[in-house]
Amino acid sequence: MIQSVIDLLNNPELSREDIIRLLSITERTEHEQLIKHAYYIKEQTIGRNVYLRGLIEFSNYCKKNCLYCGIRCGNTKVNRYTMTDDEILETVEFAVENRFTGIVLQSGEQQSDEFTERITNLITKIKQATHPEFRFTLSLGEQSFETYKAWFDAGAQRYLLRIETSNEELYRKIHPDNKLHDFKTRLRCLEDILKVGFQTGTGVMIGLPFQTIENLAEDLLFLKKMNIDMVGMGPYLEHADTPLYEHKNSLMPLNDRFNLSLRMIAVLRILMPNINIASTTALQSIVPMGREYGLKAGANVLMPNLTPGKYRGNYLLYDNKPCIDEEADDCIDCLSNRVQMIGEEIAYDNFGDSKHYKKRQRSN
Ligand code: SAM
Ligand code: SF4
Numbered sequence: 572m573i574q575s576v577i578d579l580l581n582n583p584e585l586s587r588e589d590i591i592r593l594l595s596i597t598e599r600t601e602h603e604q605l606i607k608h609a610y611y612i613k614e615q616t617i618g619r620n621v622y623l624r625g626l627i628e629f630s631n632y633c634k635k636n637c638l639y640c641g642i643r644c645g646n647t648k649v650n651r652y653t654m655t656d657d658e659i660l661e662t663v664e665f666a667v668e669n670r671f672t673g674i675v676l677q678s679g680e681q682q683s684d685e686f687t688e689r690i691t692n693l694i695t696k697i698k699q700a701t702h703p704e705f706r707f708t709l710s711l712g713e714q715s716f717e718t719y720k721a722w723f724d725a726g727a728q729r730y731l732l733r734i735e736t737s738n739e740e741l742y743r744k745i746h747p748d749n750k751l752h753d754f755k756t757r758l759r760c761l762e763d764i765l766k767v768g769f770q771t772g773t774g775v776m777i778g779l780p781f782q783t784i785e786n787l788a789e790d791l792l793f794l795k796k797m798n799i800d801m802v803g804m805g806p807y808l809e810h811a812d813t814p815l816y817e818h819k820n821s822l823m824p825l826n827d828r829f830n831l832s833l834r835m836i837a838v839l840r841i842l843m844p845n846i847n848i849a850s851t852t853a854l855q856s857i858v859p860m861g862r863e864y865g866l867k868a869g870a871n872v873l874m875p876n877l878t879p880g881k882y883r884g885n886y887l888l889y890d891n892k893p894c895i896d897e898e899a900d901d902c903i904d905c906l907s908n909r910v911q912m913i914g915e916e917i918a919y920d921n922f923g924d925s926k927h928y929k930k931r932q933r934s935n
Pocket of ligand 1: 639640641677678679680710711712713731732733735775776805806807808809810853888889
């Protein structure tokens with residue numbers, strides 16, 4: 572007999588089969604029961620607080636060629652850019668003026684001694700210009716243990732490296748078949764990030780070609796098993812100049828991908844009540860209020876894009892990325908109103924560290 576959603580939600584331990592059942596919901600009422608329950612758990616654990624991090628996409632140079640990504644090195648249509656240290660510092664200044672307590676520094680993947688050193692120096696410079704406790708989330712891809720350690724020692728507190736999918740076979744289908752795109756290296760990096768001591772974030776894309784609901788249920792169990800502190804996950808969206816685009820006709824309709832992404836957030840909140848979960852821009856690409864729906868499904872972090880307007884059009888991971896004609900000012904103004912509209916508050920001046928991380932530190 573198929574268990575009702577209410578019965579499942581009253582059971583504190585969800586099995587793989589329970590998760591599959593919840594992710595497979597098609598009925599509106601059941602979908603809403605799940606979302607409401609996850610939001611309740613979020614409210615009880617974290618309150619009605621939304622933590623902000625300012626996203627700075629400071630370079631689109633990338634040595635990798637992931638089959639889904641618009642800024643892959645094989646896409647010759649992309650105008651490549653790297654922001655100068657001064658431009659990054661100006662953007663950080665804007666973030667501080669707008670009461671952000673931290674930023675996310677993201678770029679394509681670059682690995683060299685010069686790159687490691689540049690980021691190390693940049694962290695020091697920004698801390699001197701802001702506050703020693705200013706929070707850095709780095710999203711700079713796969714690096715050596717030594718590089719992760721150098722950045723941690725320089726004062727970065729968080730690192731985000733999505734596993735993309737925890738299924739090795741699927742990982743191989745969405746990446747070129749070479750050493751630069753190796754699932755085992757990805758996993759090793761994630762383990763190194765945890766070992767170095769970062770608040771560790773990872774995540775997956777939802778609705779990829781060849782992906783099944785079983786894969787996604789296992790992704791959620793993977794996140795739990797890895798004991799991670801933060802998650803950023805969202806719908807896979809196609810980009811016309813990428814190899815995966817040829818599978819566009821086999822994809823789940825956008826609306827279904829959106830609702831499935833909300834159920835992924837909701838089930839994750841039930842599985843890991845005290846982690847930080849980001850409501851991603853990819854949700855907003857499908858539905859204008861998509862990120863607010865993500866918050867109502869149990870997410871508690873927003874990462875408004877602070878990248879200067881002149882660079883945004885060159886950091887297109889997927890087609891129809893929102894807000895590329897805007898400057899950071901426009902984003903901040905509309906954001907606080909939108910958050911208030913759904914009964915949440917931006918927790919300004921709050922570092923918004925992952926409660927899960929603090930607990931993990933205490934038990935080590
Ligand atoms: N280069 C770093 C890395 O790969 O970890 C950080 C930047 S990368 C652009 C950040 C994330 O963008 C990836 O982890 C991936 O999940 C996401 N992404 C790339 N292409 C995407 C697409 N077509 N749809 C949705 N997300 C995408
Ligand atoms: Fe490069 Fe990251 Fe895009 Fe892969 S996902 S091509 S590593 S920017």
